[in-house]
Amino acid sequence: MTTGSQTLPRVEAHLSPRRHILDLDDFTRDEIESLLDAAEAMREVLDRDIKKVPSLRGKVVITMFLEPSTRTRVSFEQAGKMLSADVINISGSGSSAEKGESLLNTALTLQAMRADLLVVRSPQSGAPYFLASNLDSMGVVNAGDGMHAHPTQALLDLMTMRRHLGSIEGAKVVIIGDVLHSRVARSDIHGLATVGAQVVLSGPPTMIPLEMLRGDVRHTPANVTVEPDLDRAIEGADVVMALRIQKERAAAGLLPSMREYTRRWMVSEARLAKAKPNALVMHPGPMNEGVEIASSIAHSPRAQIEEQVTNGVAMRMAVLYQSLAGQHGGDL
Ligand code: CP
Numbered sequence: 001m002t003t004g005s006q007t008l009p010r011v012e013a014h015l016s017p018r019r020h021i022l023d024l025d026d027f028t029r030d031e032i033e034s035l036l037d038a039a040e041a042m043r044e045v046l047d048r049d050i051k052k053v054p055s056l057r058g059k060v061v062i063t064m065f066l067e068p069s070t071r072t073r074v075s076f077e078q079a080g081k082m083l084s085a086d087v088i089n090i091s092g093s094g095s096s097a098e099k100g101e102s103l104l105n106t107a108l109t110l111q112a113m114r115a116d117l118l119v120v121r122s123p124q125s126g127a128p129y130f131l132a133s134n135l136d137s138m139g140v141v142n143a144g145d146g147m148h149a150h151p152t153q154a155l156l157d158l159m160t161m162r163r164h165l166g167s168i169e170g171a172k173v174v175i176i177g178d179v180l181h182s183r184v185a186r187s188d189i190h191g192l193a194t195v196g197a198q199v200v201l202s203g204p205p206t207m208i209p210l211e212m213l214r215g216d217v218r219h220t221p222a223n224v225t226v227e228p229d230l231d232r233a234i235e236g237a238d239v240v241m242a243l244r245i246q247k248e249r250a251a252a253g254l255l256p257s258m259r260e261y262t263r264r265w266m267v268s269e270a271r272l273a274k275a276k277p278n279a280l281v282m283h284p285g286p287m288n289e290g291v292e293i294a295s296s297i298a299h300s301p302r303a304q305i306e307e308q309v310t311n312g313v314a315m316r317m318a319v320l321y322q323s324l325a326g327q328h329g330g331d332l
Helices: 027-047 071-080 103-112 127-133 153-163 183-195 258-265 305-326
Strands: 060-065 086-089 119-122 139-145 174-178 198-202 224-228 239-242 280-282
Touching: 027 071, 027 153, 027 183, 027 305, 060 071, 060 103, 071 086, 071 119, 071 139, 071 305, 086 258, 103 119, 103 127, 119 305, 127 139, 139 153, 139 305, 153 239, 153 280, 153 305, 174 183, 183 198, 224 239, 280 305
Parallel strands: 060 086, 060 119, 119 139, 174 198, 174 239, 198 224, 239 280
Antiparallel strands: none
């Protein structure tokens, strides 16, 4: 660990400029790899005793979370502050959204204050795209929109895998649970398919997107397959990723029952024994322990769940840097 060093790391990779980061579906493999490299440099800053560099001094970042969040909201704030940006947090409650101001008018107001970047989480799929197409100077980063996308979660997941596996290409990654309603799964699938992983989706057939269940090649990347039987899906896996089950889905008739779900799709010690001996266990959080993941697994040495959170700060530093200063490259 470096303690208070004035020596700053260098972002060797040239991050191509991107004012808006909305999902990974339009990222090339090189762009993803460059962000992973930049996040590694940021991780070095994060591991220092004095966690501060001047890279984004004078920039204003606003986080606007219209849904609950712990990991994403705090890590974006921490990331911005570590890069010396001024970070202002707003939420639905306490802002003029409560008086009926539209999302676009709220964003235009923040842009008029000369904010440089808006990090937004919204329950509405597509809201960050709508804002990005209507703002002319303020960038937009999607921190999770409805059931659609959560690109920075996918990037931090890729970072965590690459740190442990060396290369993600060809790795077998099993994503388990409610893929249909998961913005994390959707972005992970885009990112993993782009970097060449073999993705296997497992869960109740009612929770797998129909086009993927049917193997519709127009909507399913070649390296993504479906295996509803988790005992078969998990065989030889390099990465086992459980998704959070939203309990209200059982009430909506998409799950036989929570007990049945746990019996067939919980990541348990017995199931994990079928994966590779050093397989990584991941979960985006927050977890329902004893439902989608056994507590003994969630807190075992194989679980990377807390490391995902740590890498989330580094990745969000890289994303802020790319949006606000990435075109320059060079020293942090
Ligand atoms: N993974 C994730 O998005 O967690 P939060 O809802 O706590 O931000």
